[in-house]
Amino acid sequence: MASAPTRTRKWLPYAASVSAGLVVIAGAVVLGQREATPTGQDRPECTVALEVNSSTEKAALLIELAEGYNDSRRSLPGGGCARVHVSRLNSGEATDALAIGWRGTNLPEPHVWLPTSSLWTGQLRLLDRAAGREPQTPDDYPSIANSPLVIAMPQQKGELVRQQGPLGWGEILGLSGREGWAGFGKPEWGRFTFGKDNPNLSTSGLAATIATYYAAAQRSSDLTRADLADPAVTQFVRRIEANVSHYSDDSVELLRDLAEADLARDGKGSGHMSAMVLQEELVYLYNEGRLSPRRDGQEQGARPRVPLVAVHPKEGTFNLDHPFVVLPSADEQQRAAAADLLAYLTEDAQQERFARLGFRDHERRASAALLASVGAEPPGGLTYFSPPEPEVVKAMLDGWSILRKKANVLIALDTSGSMKAAVGDRTRFQVASTAAGKGLALLNSEDRVGLWSFSSETRRRPDRPYQEEVPLGDFDQKRLTSRIANLHVDGGTALYTTVRAAHQHLVDRYDPERINAVVVLTDGKNEYSPDNDLAKLLADIELNPQRPVKVFCIAFDRDSDFATLDKIAKASSGKAFDATDPTKIDDAFVKLVSSF
Template identity: 80%
Template sequence: MAPVPSSTRQWLPYTAAVTAGLLVIAGTFVFVRQRDAGADRPRADCATRLDVNSSTEKAALLVELAERYNSGDRSLDGGGCAQVHVSALNSGQAAETLAAGWSGTGLPEPQVWLPTSSLWTGQLQLLDQAAGRTPQTPGQYPPIANSPLVIAMPQPKGELVRQKGPLGWGQILGLSGRTGWTAFGKPEWGRFTFGKDNPNLSTSGLAATIATYYAAANRSSDLTRSDLADPKVTQFVRRIEANVSHYSDDSVELLRDLAEADLAGGGASTGDMSAIVMQEELVHLYNEGGLSPRQEGQVRGSRPKVPLVAVHPKEGTFNLDHPFVVLPSADERQRAAADDFLKFLTEDAQQASFARLGFRDHKRGASAELLASVGTEPTGGLDYFAPPNPAVVKAMLGGWSTLRKKANILIALDTSGSMEAPIGDSTRFQVAAAAATKGLKLLNSEDRVGLWSFSSETKKRLKSPYQEEVRLGDFDQNRINSRIAGLHVAGETALYATVRAAHRQLLDRYDPDRINAVVVLTDGKNEYPRDNDLARLLADVTLDPDRPVKVFCIAFDGESDFATLDRIAKASSGKAFDARNPAMIDEAFVKLVSSF
């Protein structure tokens, strides 16, 4: 059994379909995991090397399968054999890298590409066409596995929804709104909100957005750009996006937190979230303990006490098809090797390995074990939406930025004296300020944003350890950048007092139609004796499902108390981003801002 990967989407698309803001820092920090298979035991007659680049969520399994292939007795047509080497890169970044001639990753140029979805072969077509090149991925490609998009809910909620009979995307995710579970006879469960990956950073997030548009247009194929502009369609999509709790850069990490809370608290708790839109494969992994905390040497942790149930909307869903793409860079012998490796991957033994991770087979068939784990599918099987034209996907992403749920964000920036410490030719503060400036470019112009600085009382801040620099209101990036540039660095780190006060202000100015969040950027730990009670702070910021205010933290230096920041974030159902390696701060900011 292949080990469960640490993350399904460490870093994703910077393609023509990505918003202009993301392009500002495209390619600066790209998480790459390379794993070679079979290099230590080559057969003497294996003169053909086949380089395969896989999407990250199945890379560990592909390494195992490549080793199995390399150690076997397979022969190619015409004689000889091949050695397969596997590297990994997120699908969207791989598409961009292929369009750029495959440079800058440090990975071998592939002859076979295994993205998560054919959506990326379409986006690569657009990139090649824009550059005046012959498209590298002009056709349709056979899948090696499949995973449909589902709405995952804790079992009691999912079973109740199923009892209502076939329901659509809008009925499940968009119609309940503030009335919440009252519409299902459970007012004590509160509001209905759900989690979703940002479609600019996640294949499943992109697929969820496509599925929503299909449901809105009442189509299962041939979605057009005119459909996207239909007021009824945009209203439908906006209504669904309004119920998003917050966006995620990686639903795997969200599920890890959920599993930890389930095992610690005696049952699943999604905080203010009633559901998560994600790949069916991840529901299986979660239910089997693959995303639970585990002891050293364990492949899987304990199964959660309350499993998730996969709910299938009646209009249909989108399938992630994991295509096997042979690229033009393959020579004749490599094409023969690719053909043989594809045959190998679709044989029963290898398909069983995919099934154990929660994938459906290459013909979309689900194993009995998978259905027992995630819940039975509708009578007659699932209906699937056809992939839209790549140009429609690009237009969809462009329109999503205006339809997504807007945010109410208060940024607290550490200005303690330790921020003067050097990082290369800059100070910690300069690095943090530069990252904040870049990250702010990714926010929506309709977001509301405020800025505080904090340290402790200083000569320039006599009465309080924190100070309002820009009042929470309409987003004025130039003003915020100007205030950051003029901040004075001095004092100690009044972390707890600042988080508590900022959280209280967001509660006082809570907007039920927005994502309400405190963002804390710090290089240290609490150094403020007047407020040193962590237990009280955790109680103060604990999520109120009726008025959720989440705390997001970035720890960007080795002296940062990341463990405490993580506890604070989790108490509020937010997230802490570890950028203690200063080179990771830009990436952390992109992931952070993608939550809004």
């Protein structure tokens, strides 16, 4: 891999120290909800105020548990009691904030931090060291809950794989890819592909990448930078990444879409995707209908017709350990309160609440309900990989940016007259083109990228409503950016015919070694009378498992027909991103590009 081009990696959301090697786009994306939720009532007699910041996936539960803690008025060892307040923030963004003195969050500075994984405490330690200050997270920390990483597969496929006996990461996600399901006696199922979260955005995606490297190195601890440079390791990782259908910025949203498709298509919603790598807790929530569409008044949706089965690779897996971290900002009384809160959270009654969300308990024990839902553990239980050193994680992600699956991306940019509308002191097109330029900067230098413009027939483009501006080919960021800046804005919005043509263009140029995707940026809805049949468009672009081309849409500004764009994206197993608030367009591009 020495000859491979090297690019600066934009690692979102860790916007912190360049010297630590975590090069980022500061403030580019907010993945968690920046909100502080009050817990309980003010109690003057409880004079110790304890601020807790939780990762987003368990924050709602922690807010409820804090209310119970406050209501209990538990006595502290030195007398008095504590009042706990919980706010929520994505683990990566919280790492950022702690590294720069908790600025810019609009949330109270925490005394206790509850990230998804100790991987984040290691990254914060790395940042503190690079900044020349005492580490805020120097220790190992107790867990309040756990969730191992699994390979989740639709039931029939998962049971078939389980019947083969113990299989490893490579045998499940890599070696089977070349001949597909024929290697398991099911050629009619086609190619083996799987989805995973982008490790630059997701804890489970990061954990999946670490697990892959451990499996490649054939060890469960003490992974080194030398291991990462081993040609056999890089070949193993590349082989697995080659079977990725697409990367996701959010596995919860991916599962919500899968649940919706399952219920809408008589249980055929898994489409061409054979597996997903994610935490066990999400498999449970999916199977129980917690991620299914809900009707008014329902606490949860219907259980999917085709549940997921958790498959455990024989080499072992990575555990998301949800550590309880007491920060240096806590004084002596707050540390006593934190110790009491930890004791409270690990009591049976509170652990049962975690179990209802699909978590294992603080000692990694699974409930009977969890195993009944996701599938039994292997005989002898699970084997866990030890977390690598933070420097190794950073090097691993640097390597992943080169080894990950590359993409064929055709960008279709709306140049209709409505893009002249004002957004502050600029036009919609100026805002959109600036965001597109930033998005291009996130692509891999080995991606292949093309650019189309579309509106309706105009004086400058009398023959058809779309035009090839840059042919699909080797990524040339400078050329693409220059061409976007010089596009002419005029005409109506020929959305359907452009999507259909762009999709077919990529089907005809399909590359099985790449992710093949159409990206549509528009501020409107279809205004082209020669082609206004949405049902026909959805049928035309429906995902072909043999040549999967996905459509990703960004709905820009308030006039966009997001509902229709969402249908278009889902028909192809792609995704629509809502930037109807123009200030969110940069975020939308970041999440979109992270899918490649």
